[in-house]
Amino acid sequence: MERELTPSESLKLIETMISQAKQSFHRQSFYFLLWGALLIAAMIFNYVMAMQGSPIGSYGWAVVGMVGGLLSWWRGAREAKHQHVHTMMDRMIAWLWAGFLATLFITMLGSGISGDPMNVGAIIVLTGLPTFLTGQLMRFKPLILGGILFWVLGAISFFVDMRAVALLYIVAMFFGYLVPGYLLKRQEDGLRTA
Template sequence: MNENDFSPRQSLQLIESMINRAKDKYAEDGFMYLLWGWLVFILSIIQFVLLHVFNYAYHYIVWLVTIPVFIYQIFYTKKKNRNQKVFTYTDAIIGYVWITYAIVMLLLCFFIGILTSGEYFKYIIHILLAVYGMPVFLTGIIIKYRPLIYGGIACWVLCILSTFIKNYDYQFLCIPAAMIVAWIIPGYSLRAKYKSQ
């Protein structure tokens, strides 16, 4: 089917659907923001308790919970994309922004683990917050959504503040704080917008 096969009515419907999709930067209900926001918030608090209260050597094991959630996200996203009638360049760009973030974080964790002789924990919180602010901020800029822009900036502010906290245990509390401003608040805001449409 080429453009000559479209009736004027079909052309208008296509244009209208694309405009609506662009305006409604979210047929997004905030579900993934809330899922990951609360998951990381809870796991980071659990890790803090295991590390600071119980001195448990394998405190980091709690993060294994993210593996099944990540697998769930893959299937959830595929299903959502199948049901989505219009897929814009904005959607693609945001996807690539988060893929870039994931690759950069994996590389940084790999190199920090090697270069610091296992003392990665001295640097990981600062690096995580600094790099994490980037996709949150860029997503907010791309879709013109202020809660995400502010969330990205807040991650960078927390990154700076974390350098003044000498005790690693307490540095770790910057992670749940970042989740509140970067994921949870924007997630609930998106959900409210979605329900009001």
């Protein structure tokens, strides 16, 4: 690789290398599949317990939060060991979701302590933001549509009864997290990832 370059060869080399670097992103599909499945399970558990008049349904969210948090941490640590490149996009996506989790945690904790439970519709609407932005950053349409779906179904959730809210939540998680997560996994499997 030592011979003299012509200007057009230089430009071509620059374009090729920049495009190579762009393809080096980290796998994100695991998190969407994991959290989609866990949150759907928690909502089903919560709903079934509520129908039986049991107060333990809300504990499902805490269990899911801990299990999901631990598995996400384990996966993140494992991936970091094999990480050969750090991109601004990966950093932005990581901080976006960390910021979202902090917002959600503070809001839910505050509403729990004050005895003014947070509307599930508000949670669905809030979830739309990081999903939509992640889709835009990655230029991945299923996540963009998933984010929009969270906003639409979240808005509807303010005006329906608890049974319908539970169903809307499950539908939102299925089409907002699980389906884009599966499609993303297929795309990631087909590309070289860093």
